[in-house]
Amino acid sequence: MDLSGAKRIVIVGAGQAAAQAVQSLRQGGYAGELTIVGDETALPYQRPPLSKAYMKGEMAEERLYFRPAAWYEDNKIDVMLGSRVTSLDRAARIVHIEHGAELPYDALILATGSRPRKLPCQGADLTGVHDLRTLSDVERIRPQMVEGRRMVIIGAGYIGLEAAAVARTMGLDVTVLEMAPRVLARVTSPVMSEFYAAEHTAKGVKILTSTALSHLEGKDGQISAAVLADGTQLPADIVLVGIGILPNEELAKEAGIACSNGILTDRDGRTSDPHVFAAGDCASRPLVHYGRTGRLESVHNAIEQGKLVAAAILGQPRPAEDCPWFWSDQYDLKLQIAGLSTDYDTIVVRGDPETRKFAAFYIRNGTLIAVDAVNSPPEFLASKKLIMTGAKIAPEVLSDTSIPMKDIAAKAAA
C-alpha cells in the first residue's frame, strides 16, 4: 500500500525506535504532522548506559537524551510525554489516549518496547526491589548503591551481570542468583559463561547458579532477605530483578493485529494492518540473514527498524539490513556480539580467555553465524561482514591468531 501521501503519522512509544523513526522521516523529507506518544515522562533516551556508565555515575543525565527538547520543536515533532495509549481504532484510524484524547493517523508506528518480566513470587512488591529498564528505575536504585550494602540480583543475563559489575565496582556486596546451571545461559555458549562467571567471582561477586528463589522477605515493607528454594536466607538491602523482558504487544493484539511473541511484521516493519507498523523490542521481524522470524532486544534492531519503517511509509528504497549486533560492558571488558548464535554446531575460540582478549566464533554447517568478541574489535567487525555474506571459514584458520582478522576476512571475501 502506498502511504507516501500520509499527512499524519503517530508513533506510540518514545524509545530508541521512535527517536530513529522521527529522525528518518524528517530526513527523508516527510513534512506532515508527526506525533510521539510516550508513557514515560522523559524525552527519548538511550537505555544501554542505564546498567553501565550512567548507573555508575560516570555519565551526566543530559547525555542520555538522543536530542534536546529544542530539536523536536525545530523539527515540528509533537512529543506527548506521560501519556498512555489505551486503544487503537483501526477502522477509523484513531489512537485513543487516556483521559479522552484522540489522535487520528494515516500511518501508525507501534514502538511500544518491552517491559521487565515480574518476579512471580511473594515479596516482589517490597520497597527496595527494583527492575532496571527506565531512567526512573535508576533514579530509585542509585541513591541506595552505597558501599557495603548487600545487593541481590535475580537473573544472570546481561542486565544482571552489568549491574553486578557496576555495584561491585562501587563497593557493594553483590550476590547473583541464576536458575540455569550457568550465567548467560539463554544468550551465549558455555565458553563465555565460564569466562564471565570467573571474572565476576574474581572481583568478589558471589554467583549462585542452579539456584531457585523461593520468595523475598521484608520488614515494615522494606526488603530484608531473599529466601532460596532450599531455605537459605540471603540478607539483602536491595534487590534487582533481571529475568528477561516481554514485548508490549497488547495494544496491537487487542486491536486484532497479528502477534506471536511480538507484533508480527514484514521486512519493512509493516504489521497485518497496512497502515500500522511496528519497530524495536515489541516487533517480531524476518531475520533475513537467518531465514526465520524473531524478536531482537537491541539498539541495532531499534535503529534499523526505525529506518525501515520510515522508508516504507515514504515509499523510499528499503535500507540495508545489517547483521544483528549487540554489546555489553562489564568492568573493563567490552563484549561485542555479531550475529545470532542459536543452533550453532561448532565453537571456535580464537585467543586465550586468560588474556581477557579473545573471541568465540559460532559455526553451523561450516558457515559463520555469530561471534562473541571480548576486547577484540577486529574479530567483531570482520565477522559482522562475513556473517552477512554467509562465509565459510575453516576452524583452524579462525583459531590461528598469527593470521590477522583482516587477512582472514579478505581471503573469505575473495
Add this chain to the structure above:
Amino acid sequence: MAKITYVSHDGTERTVEAKNGESVMEAAIKNSIPGIDADCGGACACATCHVYVDEAFLDKAGTQEEMEKSMLDFAENVRPNSRLSCQIKVSDALDGLRVSTPESQH
C-alpha cells in the same frame, strides 16, 4: 566551548557550538549533522561515527586508544587523520576544529 565545523562528503559546511566535555560525535548528533550515525551512542562499540580531523588539530584531538585504533582499522576509506568522533572530547583547545565526514559509515 568550541566552535566545530562539520564538512559533509558533498562539501556542505555547518558550524556548531560544542560544550566542553561532550564529544565531537555528541555535538554532531544534537545538531542533526548528517553523515555521523553513532549507533551505539558513544560506547566505542560500533565504528559509525568515523570522521577525518583537520591536520592542524590532530594533536589537540588527543591520541587514539587501542580500542579505537582497532575499530578504525575496519572502517571504510580510512586515512591517517581518521578518528572515531565519540572518542574526541571537546575543550577550548578545539575551538575552530574542522572535521569532515566520509561518504558512508557502513
